[in-house]
Amino acid sequence: MAVEAFLGTRAQRGFILTVLVQAIIVLTMVAIAFGLVAANVTISNIRYRTLPCYLALFALAEVFHLILSLDALHRRNIIQLVGLIMFHIGLLVFSSIQIHQTHTALVTMPGSDCALHYANCSGPSSLYHLVEAFLIVVPCILAASLVSLVWFTRQLFSEFGWAVFHVVGADPRMKAMYRYYQVMICLLKFDFFCFVGLTMQLLILVLHHNTAEFGITIAAIPIVLLLLVACGIAVQREIKWLMTISLILMLGAQAYFLYKFTRLFAPSTEGQYITTRTTLAVFLIVAFILIFASFAVGLRCFADFDKGLRHPKSNETGLANRDSKYNSVAPGSPGMVGRESYVGGTPLQPRISIE
Structure with missing residues (x-):
């Protein structure tokens, strides 16, 4: 049985086409x-910044959804596809909250x-009534x-289960370790989006350049991004x-998200979050859960170090490029295909093709 080519099946093409059409x-x-809001109110007013931020x-x-979908299909990563469903x-x-x-x-x-008062009333001929119609379409399209x-x-x-077999073989222990590794990498990617999205909202909506909180937010950007990249490499x-340093920094990131969450409801700062509190609270809760999950799964992956998975993990990105190897005919042996060992990638004797 062959590993299907990238975007070589109807299911893969259907998945990408759905993401693309939905995005448009x-x-x-x-x-x-x-555009409707910008034409009728002053967008620079902090009260109306929720729409440009949205x-x-x-x-x-x-863009993130499309890139990760292509990446998941290229890597044959079913864990990442499930993560994209949850992201969706x-x-x-x-x-729905944005309405x-x-x-x-x-x-x-x-x-x-x-x-x-066209821009500030709530009647059937108001600006909100017109904008609401377009905003309602969004969750409907996402649901479909x-x-x-x-x-x-x-x-x-x-389809992707067969691809995983080619990477780590049929050993249940190796498959379990590899799944945890895939979950960890997937979590780091969604950590990236959640952090960038949260930071973008804070910088656009509520923070002023002359405040200490603005400086803390700016300083946190390279630290968190470095943490995610370092953890992925580790x-x-x-x-x-x-990996040890990355796990320690994750604890600090959780403290950072808790600090931001308390700012939403602190008496001295809650006023500036009046139109964005719900969205920011949801983002902070999700970010905290993701970082906590990354820390927990990271500990499990750390425990699996030096147990024979390093080589398959290093070679997994070449799976798509090795498709032709799985389907190729060995020289001088018609009807034969080459195969690799379960873990180390060492070539074994040819076997009869059943395709």
Whole structure:
């Protein structure tokens, strides 16, 4: 049985096409909503910054979704595809919350005459009523595409299971260790998005250049990004000292997210988060859970160091390039295909092809 080529099956192409079409429709709806608001209110006003931030965040999310989808299909990583399904659900929840936050930002005079206060009333002829129609389309499209993504992921499960067999073989112990490694790498990728999205919201929405919190947020950017990259290298190459430092820094990152969460409800600062508190709270909770999960899975991966998985992990990215090897005919042996050992990648004797 062969490892299917990258985007060589209907399920792979259907998955990517769903992500691409969904991204185009969602970004179009969000851009229209932003344009309507920008044409009627002063976007620089902190109260109305929720819409440009929403647009920027969804643009980042859709690009991230597409890149990680291609990466997951190229690496035959079913764990990452499941992670993308959960990420998609998160976008669905976030888009639903944004409808309420847009209402909070725009509707400041709910009982007023819309003829005089078009941008701030809540009647059927108000700005919010018009914008709301486009915002509602977003969660509807995300819900419909979620069904499609789940369907294609289910089809890809058996296909990618065969690819994992080519990397680590049939040893259940090796397969379990490899799954934890895949989960760890997947978590680090979503940690990256969550941190960048949270930081972008803080810098756009609420922080001022002359505050200490702004400086702390800026300083945290390179530290956290360095942490994620270092942890990825450490877990792949099994560098114990680097993994130890990464795990310690993860504890510091959790403390950082807790600090940010308390700022949302502290009496001295809660006023500046009035139109963004729900979104930021959700992002902070998710970020904390992801970092905690990364720390826990990282400990498990650390315990699996030096148990024979280092070579398969180092060679997994070449799986797509080795597809032709699995399907090739050995010289002078018609109907024969080469195969590799379960763990080390050492060539074994040819076997009869059953394809």
